[in-house]
Amino acid sequence: MRPNKRDELVSKALDVFYRSGFHATGMDTLVKETGVSKTSMYKHFRTKDDLIIAVLQLRDENFRNWLFGRMEDLSNTPAGQLIGVFTALGEWFAKPEFAGCMFVKASSEFQNHAHPVYRQSSAHKQMLLDHFTALAQSAGVPDPAALARQLLMLKEGAIVLAAMSVTPDPAGDALQTAQMLLQPYLKDS
Amino acid sequence: MRPNKRDELVSKALDVFYRSGFHATGMDTLVKETGVSKTSMYKHFRTKDDLIIAVLQLRDENFRNWLFGRMEDLSNTPAGQLIGVFTALGEWFAKPEFAGCMFVKASSEFQNHAHPVYRQSSAHKQMLLDHFTALAQSAGVPDPAALARQLLMLKEGAIVLAAMSVTPDPAGDALQTAQMLLQPYLKDS
DNA sequence: GCCAATATGAACAGACCGGTACACACAGAG
DNA sequence: CTCTGTGTGTACCGGTCTGTTCATATTGGC
Numbered sequence: 001m002r003p004n005k006r007d008e009l010v011s012k013a014l015d016v017f018y019r020s021g022f023h024a025t026g027m028d029t030l031v032k033e034t035g036v037s038k039t040s041m042y043k044h045f046r047t048k049d050d051l052i053i054a055v056l057q058l059r060d061e062n063f064r065n066w067l068f069g070r071m072e073d074l075s076n077t078p079a080g081q082l083i084g085v086f087t088a089l090g091e092w093f094a095k096p097e098f099a100g101c102m103f104v105k106a107s108s109e110f111q112n113h114a115h116p117v118y119r120q121s122s123a124h125k126q127m128l129l130d131h132f133t134a135l136a137q138s139a140g141v142p143d144p145a146a147l148a149r150q151l152l153m154l155k156e157g158a159i160v161l162a163a164m165s166v167t168p169d170p171a172g173d174a175l176q177t178a179q180m181l182l183q184p185y186l187k188d189s
Numbered sequence: 190m191r192p193n194k195r196d197e198l199v200s201k202a203l204d205v206f207y208r209s210g211f212h213a214t215g216m217d218t219l220v221k222e223t224g225v226s227k228t229s230m231y232k233h234f235r236t237k238d239d240l241i242i243a244v245l246q247l248r249d250e251n252f253r254n255w256l257f258g259r260m261e262d263l264s265n266t267p268a269g270q271l272i273g274v275f276t277a278l279g280e281w282f283a284k285p286e287f288a289g290c291m292f293v294k295a296s297s298e299f300q301n302h303a304h305p306v307y308r309q310s311s312a313h314k315q316m317l318l319d320h321f322t323a324l325a326q327s328a329g330v331p332d333p334a335a336l337a338r339q340l341l342m343l344k345e346g347a348i349v350l351a352a353m354s355v356t357p358d359p360a361g362d363a364l365q366t367a368q369m370l371l372q373p374y375l376k377d378s
Numbered sequence: 379g380c381c382a383a384t385a386t387g388a389a390c391a392g393a394c395c396g397g398t399a400c401a402c403a404c405a406g407a408g
Numbered sequence: 409c410t411c412t413g414t415g416t417g418t419a420c421c422g423g424t425c426t427g428t429t430c431a432t433a434t435t436g437g438c
Contacts (some may be wrong), residue, residue, distance in 0.1 A: 019300070020300070021212065021298050021300065023210065023212035023213050023298075024298065025213050026394070026395060026396080027395080027396060027397080028394075028396090029397080036416090037253040037415095037416055037417045038397085038417080038418085039398085039399095039415080039416060039418090040416065040417085041416065042396095042397065042398080043306065043415080043416095046397095047396080047397080048395095048396065061209070068199070087232055100296075100297065100299055100300075103353075104297065104349055104353070105297040107289075107352065107353050108210065108289065108293065108298070108352075109210050109212075109213065109297070109298070111208070111209070111210065111288055111289075113354065116256070118353075121353060122353045122354050122355060125350070125353055125355040126355060129356070146273060146362065149350075149356050149359070149362045150362055150365070152346070152350065152356075152364060153343060153346035153347055153349075153350055153359060153362060154342060154343070154346055154364070154366075155346070156349040156350060157342035157343055157344070157345040157346030157347075158342055158346075160342075160345040160346070160349060161338075161341065161345060162292055163296065163297075164292075164293070164296050164307075164310060164311045164314055165302065165311050166311060166314040166315060166318060167318070167338050167341075170338070170342060173335065173338045173339055173342060174342060177339050177342070177343075177366070177370070178341070180370075181366070181369075189221070213427080215424070216423060216425080216426060216427080217424075217425080217426090225386090225390080226385095226387045226427095227386080227387075227388085227427085227428095228386060228387065228388090228428090229385075229386065229387085231426095231427065231428080232385080232386090235427095236426080237426065237427090255387055379438100380436090380438085381436105381438090382435100382436090382437090383410105383434100383435080383437100384433100384434080384436095385424100385433085385434070385435085386431105386432080386433070386434085387430105387431095387432085388430095388431095388432100389428105389429085389430090389431105390427105390428080390429075390430100391424090391427085391428075391429090392426100392427095392428105393417100393424105393428100394423105394424085394425065394427080395422100395423075395424065395425075396417105396421105396422100396423090396424105397420105397421085398419105398420080398421070399417090399418105399419090399420080399421090400417105400418090401416105401417095401418090402412100402415105402417085402418100403414105403416075403417100403420100404414090404415090404416100405412100405413085405414080405415100406411105406412090406413090407410100407411085407412085407413105408409100408410085408411085408412105
């Protein structure tokens, strides 16, 4: 029961769940895809729900590291980093494996608000909101919380429209709107 | 095989799917909930997918009638109607049965872009976009298509945040943003 | 009333669901 | 070598999935 074996299972399960959905993916499929035996799988994860929760934890970590890292790469100023969200989104949407937000999908399939999967999905969005709020505050915005809510809303809307193939460049559209909201606080540094 | 019986089945199935998800809801559950026999159910709908497609058609009709009707009630001007979207959203979010957008959830569970459920979900959003674009054009906006995309994105973002209980008043936040976008075209009539 | 056509319901079919029992391979200790 | 502990794979469990079969009510025409 090496610990990195567990991580490997979670990582592979993430891919399959992301591609095919949670309820639609059976444990037999995951066992086959990972090459491990069912017994081993259930040694690492007591139930399917436990596995899903581990998957969402990994996703939260990966997504946060990727997005926040990308934002920092793109700008040194808080306002510039907030704008960077939408540049980063555009890069994500262009990837062939893009298939929407995993947490939105998770909360869609586990709608009971008391369910750990729903709570975890909600917490992920809350975490993003907190980060945006902190940046907005650093940027000197009068109402940082309100701006953060607006930017998060743009981000979620863009992801939905991208996942549903409604408009060709939702990241670009969101970027334009965000620039309007942030214009007073963007120094051209 | 009275036609209104079929409508009744679709309507009831809509409620159950909306509450519990598509894959998570079995035909046995639907049969039990509707009181009809399984044979009758499969007389009306050849497969579960056929039923889901009928459900989404009804949802599309209901949602369109409700939203567009509410928009017209709220204002006589095109720009005012576009603002009305977000007032209407606020009313929707306050309803106890609110559980996010059914089409976003459907496309989450049926991600294959060639699947009729995905295509239908995408088409629903396209329909909304077209309506918004026409209104924006009537309002005399220079780039009606761009504004419509922005407003649709705000709507989708607000629904996601409402469904995931991230912020207390996403409709209000979206309304504020929309007012910024539409300010030049809103006459206080 | 009588017969044919149709709608219905319960039981079932075969596959798959999440989860478990258990026999076994293989390591290290003596 | 033997004994023992641990990780693994297979076969299986009861239940549920979508979809079907077939015998039985129910209806309409004459």
